Amino acid sequence: MSVLAELFWNATIAEIKQGYVFDQEMEAYICLVCGKRYEKGVIYQAEDVFYEAEKYVRRHVASDHISMLDFLLGLDKKISGLTELQRTLLNMFQMGLNDNEIVRELDGGSTSTIRNHRFTLREKMKQAKVFLSIMELVEEKSINQSRFIQFQQSNSWLDERHQITEEENEEIVRAYFKQGPTGPLSEFPKKEKRKVVILRQLIQSFDKQKQYTEKEVNEILKERFHDYVTLRRFLIEYGFMDRFPDGSCYWVKG
Template sequence: MGNLPEQFWQASLAELKQGFCHDRTSDTFLCLLCGHRIADGVIYRHGDQLYEAKKYMAIHIAESHGSPFHSLLQLDKKLIGLTEHQKSLLELFYAGHSDSDVAQALQAGSTSTIRNHRFSLREKQKQAKIFLAIMELLAEQPPKKPSFIDLPPSHQPPDRRFAITEQENAKILATYFQAGADGPLDHFPQKEKKRVAIIRQLATHFAPQQTYTEKEVNDILKPLYHDYVLLRRYLIEYGFLDRTADGSAYWRKS
């Protein structure tokens, strides 16, 4: 398989399983396996049948890549962490073969040996799920030091990790606010520099010199992203909102 589209690494698990995603910015369906795009809202002919764009992309996946399962399985070992033997096992399991059939096909010992391989792969699945949760929690952890993104250059310290140009900021917002800068937020980035740009944009939903209750803050953030508590925490941590010690009042910092 050739180079994967950039969107492959931003895709959800559900999108990886189907092999494509919907790009709201261009209103197209994008094949995550080869980068092929088709416009949404168009009817496509395949043989004697007419198909809507989403179904037609599924046909493209089947004809060009076989299936998302086999395409993902053929990725480089450094990407999926599977040996060739494990790949062969998974292909046979996916085809519905019994443990005894797999043992005979691979000449890999007894049925109990294959059963142990199944168990090991399930354990790997559990470990992967926990690792993903750990990495997502790590990505959500706010910095211990405040961002200096809004300070003028003369007042900023030498570390300018969070400095963002207007061009960079516009690109980040277009990527994560695909329905427009006013939201909603499609997904929350893992890179801190991008998170700062997102949080700064979210802060514009709060009027300067106005005080909000926690419920009012939540009501503003809920339509913007499902994890509104995370957004509220980051607005505080990055210094865009402040609050009283008991959390009874919030306000936008100038």
């Protein structure tokens, strides 16, 4: 799955309707149609007018993609579930055409047929709401039944966004420690959840009862990943390890 497809399917209905999402990690607004990013805090210019990031991404969606309705109606039937006729009718409905005008545009049929299509599409919307509610309840129950990794008190800043099931933890460890959990790290991830899992795994290389010099910490981390400085910094920032201000002594927190 591409990053853009993942963003689209993870977006809420409100986000899909507006055409963009806000990525907390990158601090950027991302267009769900083309993936263009606009960083929060940066000012963008268009036609001698200056825009803050969110207003600019709204402008981008409207000017480059016409509307999210047009984009969504253009999606393949496998994605939208709509037939060609249903897409055509929905486009005419949003244009405000009445039943008689639609019959003329289609060059055939009857107003009663158009009314029947309106009814069928509204029923489809109701069914979609019920199905979505069912699936969300099933997913919530599944999550509640999953066993979550418990973090120590020093990681109390972690909230529900960082909740990780044991299954997720094992999957991430396998993906990033290809030679086993005590082997080298293939790469350091950007996503928050994955970072937490990696750091939780790395801290197990240290003895909780021991104090370390910075050189000793570096030597241990160097065996796991070439950029040991980044690992050491994140172990401190994420509350897995602490140190004296002068860096003369490090230890495992908790």
